[in-house]
Amino acid sequence: xxxxxxxxxxxxxxxxxxxxxxxxxxxxxxxxxxxxxxxxxxxxxxxxxxxxxxxxxxxxxxxxxxxxxxxxxxxxxxxxxxxxxxxxxxxxxxxxxxxxxxxxxxxxxxxxxxxxxxxxxxxxxxxxxxxxxxxxxxxxxxxxxxxxxxxxxxxxxxxxxxxxxxxxxxxxxxxxxxxxxxxxxxxxxxxxxxxxxxxxxxxxxxxxxxxxxxxxxxxxxxxxxxxxxxxxxxxxxxxxxxxxxxxxxxxxxxxxxxxxxxxxxxxxxxxxxxxxxxxxxxxxxxxxxxxxxxxxxxxxxxxxxxxxxxxx
Amino acid sequence: xxxxxxxxxxxxxxxxxxxxxxxxxxxxxxxxxxxxxxxxxxxxxxxxxxxxxxxxxxxxxxxxxxxxxxxxxxxxxxxxxxxxxxxxxxxxxxxxxxxxxxxxxxxxxxxxxxxxxxxxxxxxxxxxxxxxxxxxxxxxxxxxxxxxxxxxxxxxxxxxxxxxxxxxxxxxxxxxxxxxxxxxxxxxxxxxxxxxxxxxxxxxxxxxxxxxxxxxxxxxxxxxxxxxxxxxxxxxxxxxxxxxxxxxxxxxxxxxxxxxxxxxxxxxxxxxxxxxxxxxxxxxxxxxxxxxxxxxxxxxxxxxxxxxxxxxxxxxxxxxxxxxxxxxxxxxxxxxxxxxxxxxxxxxxxxxxxxxxxxxxxxxxxxxxxxxxxxxxxxxxxxxxxxxxx
Numbered sequence: 001x002x003x004x005x006x007x008x009x010x011x012x013x014x015x016x017x018x019x020x021x022x023x024x025x026x027x028x029x030x031x032x033x034x035x036x037x038x039x040x041x042x043x044x045x046x047x048x049x050x051x052x053x054x055x056x057x058x059x060x061x062x063x064x065x066x067x068x069x070x071x072x073x074x075x076x077x078x079x080x081x082x083x084x085x086x087x088x089x090x091x092x093x094x095x096x097x098x099x100x101x102x103x104x105x106x107x108x109x110x111x112x113x114x115x116x117x118x119x120x121x122x123x124x125x126x127x128x129x130x131x132x133x134x135x136x137x138x139x140x141x142x143x144x145x146x147x148x149x150x151x152x153x154x155x156x157x158x159x160x161x162x163x164x165x166x167x168x169x170x171x172x173x174x175x176x177x178x179x180x181x182x183x184x185x186x187x188x189x190x191x192x193x194x195x196x197x198x199x200x201x202x203x204x205x206x207x208x209x210x211x212x213x214x215x216x217x218x219x220x221x222x223x224x225x226x227x228x229x230x231x232x233x234x235x236x237x238x239x240x241x242x243x244x245x246x247x248x249x250x251x252x253x254x255x256x257x258x259x260x261x262x263x264x265x266x267x268x269x270x271x272x273x274x275x276x277x278x279x280x281x282x283x284x285x286x287x288x289x290x291x292x293x294x295x296x297x298x299x300x301x302x303x304x305x306x307x308x309x310x311x312x
Numbered sequence: 313x314x315x316x317x318x319x320x321x322x323x324x325x326x327x328x329x330x331x332x333x334x335x336x337x338x339x340x341x342x343x344x345x346x347x348x349x350x351x352x353x354x355x356x357x358x359x360x361x362x363x364x365x366x367x368x369x370x371x372x373x374x375x376x377x378x379x380x381x382x383x384x385x386x387x388x389x390x391x392x393x394x395x396x397x398x399x400x401x402x403x404x405x406x407x408x409x410x411x412x413x414x415x416x417x418x419x420x421x422x423x424x425x426x427x428x429x430x431x432x433x434x435x436x437x438x439x440x441x442x443x444x445x446x447x448x449x450x451x452x453x454x455x456x457x458x459x460x461x462x463x464x465x466x467x468x469x470x471x472x473x474x475x476x477x478x479x480x481x482x483x484x485x486x487x488x489x490x491x492x493x494x495x496x497x498x499x500x501x502x503x504x505x506x507x508x509x510x511x512x513x514x515x516x517x518x519x520x521x522x523x524x525x526x527x528x529x530x531x532x533x534x535x536x537x538x539x540x541x542x543x544x545x546x547x548x549x550x551x552x553x554x555x556x557x558x559x560x561x562x563x564x565x566x567x568x569x570x571x572x573x574x575x576x577x578x579x580x581x582x583x584x585x586x587x588x589x590x591x592x593x594x595x596x597x598x599x600x601x602x603x604x605x606x607x608x609x610x611x612x613x614x615x616x617x618x619x620x621x622x623x624x625x626x627x628x629x630x631x632x633x634x635x636x637x638x639x640x641x642x643x644x645x646x647x648x649x650x651x652x653x654x655x656x657x658x659x660x661x662x663x664x665x666x667x668x669x670x671x672x673x674x675x676x677x678x679x680x681x682x683x684x685x686x687x688x689x690x691x692x693x694x695x696x697x698x699x700x701x702x
C-alpha cells in the first residue's frame with residue numbers, strides 16, 4: 001500500500017507542479033488545452049472501446065480497426081451528402097461498419113479459431129486492401145461533414161472563452177456511449193455473456209451459449225463503434241487517407257495504457273493519452289508524440305498488463 | 313515414416329506454434345553428430361548441390377542481367393531481405409512478431425544521414441563514413457534492445473501491438489521533428505562513400521556489397537539457430553516456463569534475440585538508405601513496417617532463406633505489378649497476395665515448395681523422401697542434448 005502511494009507522489013507531485021506553473025503562466029491556454037485534450041480523449045475512447053471489446057472477448061487484435069473507422073467515415077459522408085442529414089450519416093457510418101465487422105467475423109475470422117497470430121496478420125492484410133480500396137474510391141481529397149447549424153457554433157465558457165460547441169457535444173456523446181456500454185455489459189443478458197466469455201470462453205460455450213453468435217455480435221458492436229467514431233470524429237476534424245493509421249495507433253496506445261479488454265481501462269487510457277497529446281502539442285510541438293510514447297513506456301515498464309488490465 | 317509425418321512429429325505448424333514444448337523427440341539417425349567429428353566435415357556437411365548452384369547464380373547474376381535488374385531488383389531485394397531476415401529470426405525462432413524491425417533499420421538510416429553527409433548540411437555533421445556506419449549499427453542495435461526490453465514484458469499478440477505502436481510513434485516523431493529528423497522532407501542525397509576507388513552506389517559494386525552482407529546475415533542466422541543460444545531461444549519460444557525451470561532466463565534470451573535481430577536490421581537499414589539515397593518519415597511509416605512483415609511471411613518464416621525469396625517476389629511485384637494493374641494499385645495487389653498467403657499457406661512460399669516436393673517425392677519412393685524430409689527444417693532442431701549454457 002505504501003508503495004502505491006509513493007508512486008502517486010513520484011508522478012503526481014511533478015505533474016501538479018507543472019499544472020500550477022501552467023495555470024499561473026497562462027490560465028486560458030492551460031484550460032483550453034485541457035478541454036481540447038478531453039474532447040480528443042472522447043474521440044479516442046469511442047474508437048478504442050470497440051477495439052478493446054473485440055480484443056477482450058475474441059483475443060483478436062483487429063489491426064483493421066483504423067480502416068473500419070475510415071471506411072465508416074467515408075460511407076457516412078456519402079450518405080450525408082446524398083440524403084443531406086448528418087444524423088443519418090452517423091447512423092449509416094455505424095451500421096455499415098457494424099455490417100463490415102459482422103462479415104469479417106463470420107466470413108474470415110470464424111475459420112481460424114484460436115490462431116490469434118494468423119487472425120492478426122489477416123487483419124493487417126485486410127487493412128492494406130481496405131486502405132487502398134478507399135483511396136481508389138474516394139481519392140486523396142480531404143472530406144468535411146456538414147453537421148446541423150446549431151451544433152457547429154461556439155459556446156462561451158468561463159476562463160477558456162469561446163469553445164466549439166461540437167467538441168462539447170462530442171465529449172457528452174462519448175460519456176453517454178461510455179455509460180451505455182457499461183450498462184450494456186453489466187445489466188443486459190448479452191453483456192453478461194460477453195463478460196463471461198472474456199473470463200472463460202470454453203466454460204461459456206459449455207453452458208450452452210452460442211459462442212459464435214456472441215462473437216459476431218461483439219465484433220459488430222466493436223466495428224460499429226469505430227464507424228460511429230469515424231463520422232463523429234471526421235466531423236470534428238476531417239477525413240483523409242492516413243487517418244486510419246492515426247486512429248489505429250491511438251487505439252493501440254489507449255488499450256496498452258488502459259489495460260487490454262477493459263472498457264473502463266479504455267476510458268482511463270483515452271483520457272491520459274488525449275490530454276497528454278494536446279498538452280504536448282501546445283507546449284512542445286515537435287516532440288508532442290513523445291508524451292504519448294513516454295506514457296506507454298512507463299506503463300509497460302511498471303505495469304505491463306495496463307493500468308486496469310488483468311494478467312492474461 | 314513419410315516426410316509429412318516427420319514434419320508433424322518434429323515441427324510446429326503456424327497453426328500450433330506452441331506444440332508440446334521441448335518434449336524429447338528422437339531425431340533422425342543421420343542427424344546425430346557428436347561435436348568430436350572433425351570441424352571441417354561438420355561445416356561442409358550441409359552444403360549440397362543446390363547451395364552451389366544458388367551461390368553461383370547470385371554471384372554471376374550482375375554479369376547476366378542489365379544494370380536495372382542488378383540494382384533495382386537485386387540490390388533492393390538483398391537489402392530488404394536482410395531487414396526481413398531479422399524479423400524471421402525474431403518471429404520464426406524467437407516467437408516474437410515484431411513490427412518495429414523497419415523502425416530499427418530506419419533509426420540506423422537516420423543516423424547515417426544525420427552524422428554523415430546529406431543534402432541538408434545544416435543538420436548533417438559530415439563525420440567519416442566508417443565511424444558513421446559503426447555508430448549507425450550501434451544506435452540501431454541499442455534501439456532494438458530497448459524495443460525488445462519493452463515488448464518482452466508481454467507475450468504473443470501483445471508484441472505486435474506494442475512494436476507497431478513504437479514504430480508508428482517513431483514515424484510521427486520523425487515527421488513532426490525538424491531539429492533532428494528534418495521533418496517531412498527527411499534527408500536527400502545520402503550516398504555510399506567512395507572507398508578504395510570504387511563508387512559503391514553504382515549497380516555492380518552495390519550489388520556485391522549487399523550480397524556480401526546478405527550472405528553474412530544468412531549464414532550468421534543459420535549458425536546461430538544451431539548454436540546453444542539459438543536452441544535455447546527456440547526452447548523459450550516453444551515453452552518459456554519449462555525453459556525457465558531448466559535454469560534459462562526467457563527474458564534475457566528474448567532481449568538478446570532482439571539485440572541480434574537489431575544488428576541485422578541495422579546493417580540492412582544502412583544498405584537500404586544507401587540504395588534509396590534518401591531517408592524520409594515515409595521510409596519508416598506504417599506501410600513499410602508492414603511490408604517487412606509481408607516479405608517475411610511471403611517467403612516463409614521457417615528458414616533464413618525465406619525472407620530473401622519473399623524480398624525478391626516483393627520487389628518483382630513492386631516493379632512489374634504496374635504492368636498488370638494500375639500503377640496506383642500496387643498496395644491492393646500486395647495486400648491480396650498477403651491475405652491469400654496468410655489464409656491458405658501459413659508457411660509462405662517455402663510451404664508451397666515443401667508441398668510440391670512432397671508431392672513429387674511421393675511419386676518416386678517414400679523411403680527416399682523420408683531420408684531427405686528434414687532438409688528445409690532448421691526450426692525443428694533436435695534437442696537431445698540440452699543446449700548447455702553452463
